[in-house]
Amino acid sequence: MGKPKLKEHIINRDWCKGCGICVEFCPKKVLALDDREKAVAARPEDCICCRLCELRCPDLAIEILIEE
């Protein structure tokens, strides 16, 4: 069991309402809101796969995929 490695942030843009909870509480500031007020992974290389964004998202719009 090494460090989990990120494969992809799957963000459902139809479900995201742009509340910014994921952006604010990401410990590595990986996420940002784009010009349409939807969450995007702006710095995916910094992601430590803690899944806090996935757990706190009120809209169930984020899923973290980890490499097997």
Next chain:
Amino acid sequence: MAIKDYIRERFFPHMWCPGCGHGVVLNAMLRAIENLGLNKNDIVMVSGIGCSSRISGYVDFHTLHTVHGRALAFATGVKMSRPELHLIVPMGDGDALAIGGNHFIHAARRNIDMTAVVMNNRIYGMTGGQYSPLSGYGISATTAPYGNIDQGFDIVELAKAAGATFVARTTTYHVQQAAELLQEAILHKGFSVVEIMSQCPTYFGRKNKEGGAVEMMKRMKDITTPIGSKAKEAQPELIERGIFVRKDLPEYCSEYNKIIERAQKQGRR
């Protein structure tokens, strides 16, 4: 199973406002159920009326969306007829403790095996931001423009006094704790109450100048502390999080079965 397997995707995006704490509660609840590995067909979710109660429409269990304040009464009926099922009853603070206050204390007193989840955002959001019995003294609401003069309930103390055998509290900021507490509450044999302090940025946040969802969640981190922490001694006004009560008392459905057995024995004589 993945989270998506537990929801009715056709109803998403849901109707809650951006940043609504109820979405976070839904998220935590799904994680708890996923961690427990429960079968969807073994869960019944019963809710009443209000923003919070819309949660039952979004989950793919057996669901009942019932009348205001009476979710626990309907749930009692379901549990009595099918005691093998897991009953989860999410309610808003007004639904649980104003309109359904009596159902709440008596369900707790009976110790019937179900999980009451109070999604406490301290306001009636759906009808336009009226104060609730959880708003508390000095709070502003559409029906209290000069400040609320009612004192608030303490859900944990109320549930303890009414006889609930599992009582816990957490917030939407502490999502991992929320999922853990819900897991324990679902497994507990008896009446369990989990209060999850939630944010209503649209009404409570705006009326009380607490900012948006992010600021309200940060505030919940600042005003709470784990049970028995050193911080509580220094700042007694902090609200404690964790499990307050966990005890074993005879459960209502098993006691009722004993009555049936006794009656049948007497009938045979």
